[in-house]
Amino acid sequence: MADFSDIYDQEQMKEHMQYVLKTDKASHAYIISGEDGSGKEFIARIFAKALQCSDRQEKDGEIEACDLCPSCIKAMSDNHPDIITITHDKPNSIGVDDIRLRLRDDVVIKPYESKYKIYIIPEGEKMTIAAQNALLKTLEEPPSYIIIIILTNNLNAFLPTIISRCIVLPTKPVRDEVIKKYLMENCRVVDYKAELSAAFARGNIGKALELSSNERFENLKNETIDLITKLENLEVHDIMDRVHGLLENPEADEKSTKKGIDIAQYEDFMDILLFFFRDMLVFKASDNVDHLIFTDKVSYISSVTNKCSYDDISSILDNIDIAKNRISSNVNIDLALELMLIGIKEHL
Numbered sequence: 001m002a003d004f005s006d007i008y009d010q011e012q013m014k015e016h017m018q019y020v021l022k023t024d025k026a027s028h029a030y031i032i033s034g035e036d037g038s039g040k041e042f043i044a045r046i047f048a049k050a051l052q053c054s055d056r057q058e059k060d061g062e063i064e065a066c067d068l069c070p071s072c073i074k075a076m077s078d079n080h081p082d083i084i085t086i087t088h089d090k091p092n093s094i095g096v097d098d099i100r101l102r103l104r105d106d107v108v109i110k111p112y113e114s115k116y117k118i119y120i121i122p123e124g125e126k127m128t129i130a131a132q133n134a135l136l137k138t139l140e141e142p143p144s145y146i147i148i149i150i151l152t153n154n155l156n157a158f159l160p161t162i163i164s165r166c167i168v169l170p171t172k173p174v175r176d177e178v179i180k181k182y183l184m185e186n187c188r189v190v191d192y193k194a195e196l197s198a199a200f201a202r203g204n205i206g207k208a209l210e211l212s213s214n215e216r217f218e219n220l221k222n223e224t225i226d227l228i229t230k231l232e233n234l235e236v237h238d239i240m241d242r243v244h245g246l247l248e249n250p251e252a253d254e255k256s257t258k259k260g261i262d263i264a265q266y267e268d269f270m271d272i273l274l275f276f277f278r279d280m281l282v283f284k285a286s287d288n289v290d291h292l293i294f295t296d297k298v299s300y301i302s303s304v305t306n307k308c309s310y311d312d313i314s315s316i317l318d319n320i321d322i323a324k325n326r327i328s329s330n331v332n333i334d335l336a337l338e339l340m341l342i343g344i345k346e347h348l
């Protein structure tokens with residue numbers, strides 16, 4: 001089971017939680033905010049376990065749960081009567097009844113065996129306004145022993161009156177090198193794949209984990225690079241056929257505005273191109289593989305940088321940027337991609 005030492009790069013948040021554990025001055029309500037995959041629930045559960053532990057210890061300068069007392073054992077098996085997760089019946093909203101039944105009617109009952117009664121509300125942004133108002137009533141007059149931890153990917157979904165009664169703890173992006181190390185040491189991901197997943201995850205450790213184990217992404221990456229290596233010898237219609245094969249969502253209907261192109265797939269495709277040609281710029285400047293993301297494609301990268309000038313590679317990167325801008329301002333996606341790939345071909 002995880003402890004504070006397993007939370008990476010969230011110094012401000014950890015500092016606050018450590019202060020609470022040292023002084024036993026907990027607030028009644030917290031909001032942990034951050035995108036999906038940033039580890040909000042993971043952090044909340046470590047905090048809750050430590051708050052309830054009856055024998056906290058100092059390890060490497062941090063207050064940690066003991067992991068041995070009856071409270072810790074129950075927390076670790078997700079079976080603690082005083083750590084309650086608020087679930088909801090409808091998948092897309094947390095309604096007033098969910099909050100009334102599982103929280104408001106429950107807070108009046110004292111903790112069964114611990115000092116606190118801790119409620120964790122995942123996907124807090126799904127609370128309806130009525131649900132938030134019901135929650136507000138509890139936040140206005142909280143029983144002394146309760147701590148509510150709301151998790152959310154969107155702070156804007158909350159009433160200002162809720163936010164003003166909570167301590168907001170935002171998650172921060174984790175550094176690439178920390179993610180890479182984590183993937184290699186804890187998940188046995190190979191070096192180049194860890195590098196690549198970390199670069200694409202943009203500080204989101206959950207996304208990095210998913211990418212490193214995701215076959216779809218691995219295929220897309222390999223096919224995209226294969227397309228680039230063959231670009232010189234392909235005609236425009238062959239290029240576009242391959243692009244469609246890569247990006248089309250087979251389940252999309254014919255009339256869909258993006259013509260069946262899978263948006264997530266398209267975004268990853270553009271990122272792969274950007275990172276790939278950025279690698280070429282880095283390699284040309286440094287002649288060193290240490291800073292590359294696509295360390296498994298060094299021979300191709302070096303062959304391109306031998307024959308292409310800085311201007312060529314810069315122009316290719318410009319082409320990719322222009323296409324992204326065109327598509328985000330609703331230019332026909334096919335046309336924008338076609339112009340981009342012809343542009344790339346000219347400079348290779």
Ligand SMILES: [Zn+2]
Pocket residue numbers: 052053054055056065066067068069070071072073
């Ligand atoms: Zn304990």
